[in-house]
Each structure stands twice: as C-alpha cells, then as structure tokens.
Ligand SMILES: Nc1ncnc2c1ncn2[C@@H]1O[C@H](COP(=O)(O)OP(=O)(O)OP(=O)(O)O)[C@@H](O)[C@H]1O
C-alpha cells in the first residue's frame with residue numbers, strides 16, 4: 001500500500017443529509033501530502049458541505065455517514081475532542097466571506113494569538129511576535145500598529161489575509177480554502193491566489209481549493225475534482241481536464257468560460273439549472289441538462305470508474321477524446337468564470 | 343466623541359423635561375387638589391385660601407414656569423398632605439423600594455440570562471422547550487395576577503409566607519418573586535434568540551474551525567457578541583425598576599416609592615407625584631445613558647461609528 005501511505009486525508013463514501021434530504025451521495029476523495037486539489041462545480045453541489053462534514057462543522061441536524069481518515073485515523077463519528085485537536089492544527093479552513101468570518105468584537109491580534117496558544121503553546125510576547133510575523137507573511141502592511149484593530153477596520157482582502165494568517169498559526173498539514181476569493185474584486189483575488197500559491201511552496205502544506213473559477217483552479221492546483229449534485233462526476237489532473245474534459249458537465253463548465261485569448265467564441269452556458277436535492281432526477285442527475293444524454297441515462301446512474309489515462313469519470317457517453325482537443329487551453333488565466341457558473 | 347456625549351445629554355434633558363411637563367399638565371387637568379385634600383363639605387373661602395396658599399389660583403403657565411424654576415434650583419416642592427419636603431418624602435421611601443427591586447433584578451439576571459443561553463445551546467431539547475414555555479408564561483401573566491396567585495398559594499393555602507407588610511425579610515420574598523418573574527421570562531427569551539443568532543454567524547464557524555473547545559467558542563466568541571442585545575434589554579429593565587415597583591408594592595402593601603405614588607395620586611398631592619415621576623424619568627435616562635456607553639465598550643463597530 002505505497003500509495004495509501006502518502007495520502008493525508010481520505011474520504012470514503014461520505015454522505016450528508018439535512019432533515020432527511022440527502023445532499024452528498026457518497027464522496028470518495030483523497031488528498032495527498034502537500035498536494036493541491038481543486039474542487040469545482042456549480043453553487044449548491046456540495047463542495048462546502050463535503051469539507052464541513054469532514055471537520056464535523058455542520059450543524060447538529062446534519063446526518064453524516066461514511067469515513068473520513070486523517071493519516072488512517074478515523075474522524076467521522078469520533079468524539080468532539082478528537083475533532084477539536086484536528087481542526088486548525090492538522091486541517092485548517094478558510095471561508096468565502098472573510099469580513100464576517102472574523103469575530104467583530106475581538107481584536108485581530110487576539111484572534112491570531114488565540115490560535116497560536118492553542119496549537120503551539122505560545123503566550124505573551126512570544127505569541128505576539130509570532131502573530132506579527134504571520135501578519136507580515138500574509139502581507140498585512142504595518143502589522144505592528146494594526147495588531148489591536150478590529151475586523152471592520154480592515155478591507156475584505158486584508159480580512160482574508162488575516163484568516164489565512166490565523167489558519168497558518170496552527171501549522172496545518174492541509175488548508176481548505178473554501179472560495180477564498182469569491183467575495184473579493186478581481187485584482188485582490190489575484191493577490192490572494194498568489195499568496196496561497198506562495199505559502200504552499202514555502203510551507204509544503206496540502207491545499208484543497210474550492211472554487212467556481214476554473215482559471216484560478218488551474219493556477220493553484222494539480223488535480224481537479226468536478227462535483228455535480230452531491231457526487232464527483234470527473235476527476236483528473238489539471239492538464240487532463242483542461243486539455244480534454246470528458247464529462248459533458250465538465251465540458252459545459254469550460255464552454256461557459258469567457259476566453260481572453262484565442263478566437264472569440266460565443267459563451268455557451270449549460271442549459272437548465274442545478275436540481276433541487278429534494279427532487280433529484282432519476283439516473284444520472286445531470287441527464288436533464290445533458291447534450292449527450294442517452295435513454296439509459298434517465299434510469300441508470302453511471303459509476304465513477306478509472307479511465308485509461310488515470311482520470312475518474314462517471315458518464316455513460318463521455319465526450320470522445322478526439323472532439324475535445326483544443327476545447328480549452330490549459331492554464332487559461334480566466335478568473336471571470338464565476339459569473340458564468342453561477 | 344464630545345458631540346456624541348453632548349447629543350446624548352441633550353436628549354436626556356429633553357426626555358426629562360417632557361416627562362415633567364406631561365406630569366404637570368395631566369395632574370392639573372385631572373382633578374382639584376383642594377377638593378380632594380379638604381373634603382366635599384368645605385366652605386368656598388377655605389378652598390380659595392388653600393388655592394392661594396399653594397399658588398393654585400395662578401394661571402397654569404405661571405405655575406408651570408414657577409415649577410420649572412424651582413426644580414432647577416433643587417427645590418421639588420412641599421407635600422400638601424404632610425407639609426414636608428416632597429423630595430425628602432420620596433427619598434425616605436427609596437430604601438424600601440430598592441429592597442425589592444435590587445434582589446428582583448439580580449434574580450432576573452442570574453436566572454433569565456443563563457436559562458436563555460442554555461436553551462439556545464441545546465435547541466429543540468426538552469430543556470429548551472421548557473424554557474420557552476415558562477418564559478412565555480412568565481411575561482404574559484400580568485404581575486398583579488401573578489402576585490395574587492402567589493399570595494393565594496403561599497399565604498392562603500400553604501400559609502408559609504406573609505402576604506403583605508415589611509416587617510422582616512421574609513415579607514420581601516413574595517413581592518420580589520412577583521416582580522422578577524416577568525423579567526426572567528423576557529430576559530430568557532431575549533438571551534435565547536440573541537445567542538441563537540450569534541451562534542449561526544460565520545465567525546463562530548471560524549472559531550470552531552480553529553480548533554477551539556466548544557466551551558471557549560461559546561465563552562470567548564459567542565457571548566461577547568450576544569452581550570450587546572442583552573445589555574439593551576437589561577438597561578431597559580434597570581430603567582424601569584422603580585416604575586415596575588408600583589403594582590407590586592400596592593399588592594403587598596410595601597411602603598416604597600410605588601405605593602407612595604399611588605397614595606399621592608389619589609390625594610392629588612402634586613409636588614410628591616411630580617417628584618416621583620421625575621425620579622422615575624431620571625432613572626430611565628441615566629440607565630439609557632449607561633447602556634449607550636456600554637455599547638461602545640462592547641461593540642467596537644459602534645465605537646468607531648460614534649467617533650465620526
Ligand atoms: N446548514 C444547512 N442546512 C440545510 N441545507 C444545507 C445546509 N448547508 C448546505 N445545505 C445544502 O446542501 C447543499 C450543498 O451545499 P454547499 O454549501 O456544500 O454547496 P456549495 O457547492 O458549497 O455551493 P456554493 O458554491 O454556493 O458555496 C445545498 O443544496 C444546500 O442547500
């Protein structure tokens with residue numbers, strides 16, 4: 001089991017239901033040590049829920065089943081104290097809306113030193129010095145004089161930097177970045193992405209990058225998982241997926257990206273909307289919107305199976321390889337995708 | 343900051359002035375003190391002499407200006423009944439009222455807030471439903487009904503607690519409980535919803551994602567945020583401490599300010615009634631002021647807004 005040894009986190013058949021409505025239908029996912037994995041899909045497909053469930057951060061009414069292993073240790077259903085020791089210290093998470101993700105009535109410095117005390121036992125001046133170093137590292141100018149300010153005295157981009165500093169405080173092995181740039185404007189988005197890339201290079205921590213933005217994913221990640229309606233439908237390296245998206249849904253996501261380079265092509269949004277988890281279509285959940293749909297797609301759910309090139313695919317009639325060459329250029333710096341995806 | 347304090351101060355003065363004016367006008371329109379004080383069968387010249395002696399023969403606006411002038415010089419008038427300083431009469435009663443209201447306030451705080459917070463943290467549990475039910479009962483039953491029920495049960499049926507008077511501390515038990523039940527209910531419900539609101543905020547998820555223990559998430563991240571709305575309602579309660587004593591003191595014949603107010607109103611003892619209303623208004627205004635200052639202390643966002 002050489003492969004398993006280097007896996008940091010393994011999700012097996014992770015399922016989540018809210019009030020009896022199932023929103024995750026068995027997610028299998030591994031994150032290798034130091035790896036950067038992208039998670040894409042339209043709003044509501046379960047990207048956030050997957051990782052909130054893994055860390056036990058969903059509200060009590062959520063029913064979670066399956067397995068979440070961190071270096072082989074089971075987290076799903078484990079006692080609160082086990083989860084608390086993992087959160088922040090082994091797996092840290094940052095969120096979409098940085099301004100409201102920081103406590104409004106506590107000083108910023110205090111929120112960072114709290115994490116330092118918790119995970120590294122630093123107190124007093126040592127904690128303060130380290131917090132200032134982290135603030136510096138994530139690019140907060142003049143950290144010393146801003147240590148005692150509150151969240152509302154920082155911009156959205158700076159709040160996200162502070163969130164990242166707080167996440168780094170625990171020296172985690174994995175950082176889950178849940179749409180860290182969605183609430184920010186374009187130039188700030190680019191800066192935060194650069195910061196994440198740089199920090200990963202410096203610290204070697206693995207990153208799960210959740211995004212609507214395929215361009216951003218291609219910059220940050222090596223491997224991409226495409227989710228639809230609570231399932232993974234395609235998974236492969238960034239190069240594979242960008243060169244040849246096989247699932248019609250993945251293909252649809254690429255076609256909806258405005259291209260800055262190359263010939264101007266009309267944008268093709270995916271027809272229809274994301275199904276309500278309460279009334280999921282029978283068979284393949286994407287079948288009502290799929291351009292390549294077969295009769296059987298409405299009744300049979302295609303399993304997620306390995307392909308010859310190493311990618312995983314769940315489709316009865318995938319896009320043929322020949323057709324998709326040059327469908328999209330790898331590493332497209334298109335960060336404007338999000339509007340097309342939402 | 344200076345303009346902040348000044349506007350608050352100005353508002354406080356205007357509020358007090360409004361209360362004083364309102365009391366003055368209403369009292370003078372609602373019956374003749376001479377008639378009430380002297381009884382029905384008094385010759386007209388006695389009544390006239392009484393009016394002249396108390397300045398009631400003057401036009402109302404002259405009386406009003408004279409009254410304003412005297413309260414600004416610290417003179418709150420003389421009781422028509424006891425011929426003593428109205429302020430002294432009122433201040434004499436303050437300790438008795440505080441003997442009820444302070445313990446009642448403490449009960450409200452130490453029962454209401456923890457119950458609400460506990461319910462919020464154990465939503466949908468048996469305890470939560472119990473707290474909601476009791477809270478609703480607590481603040482929907484009017485205090486005179488509650489007082490009578492308690493007297494019926496503990497004084498008449500069980501015979502364990504006295505139903506009136508101020509002789510020993512035991513006499514204070516029923517009035518204190520009566521006075522606190524509504525407030526406990528309000529605080530429990532309010533704390534519960536404030537806490538539920540805060541616990542749903544993204545920064546609470548951040549605090550949990552950080553690896554903080556549940557207890558620390560609640561104590562150091564949720565409670566300081568829930569404190570802002572809770573302080574509002576507590577401030578309101580402190581402000582209405584004396585006003586709230588009126589009904590309960592009458593039910594339990596407790597010789598505090600509230601009972602003095604009832605007696606003085608029925609006697610048309612103008613100076614005393616006005617003095618009590620002034621004290622009530624002043625308590626409300628002062629507690630509002632304190633709440634405003636506490637806000638700034640509790641919520642840095644408000645602090646910087648007030649500074650601009
Ligand atoms: N606390 C909750 N209670 C009930 N349903 C929830 C809750 N959180 C998420 N859901 C549901 O779970 C599904 C997946 O939500 P999730 O937040 O994971 O989507 P997402 O892929 O992260 O979307 P987005 O891109 O908008 O963040 C959605 O249908 C959502 O309505």
Ligand SMILES: [Mg+2]
Nearest residue numbers: 047048049178
């Ligand atoms: Mg999400």
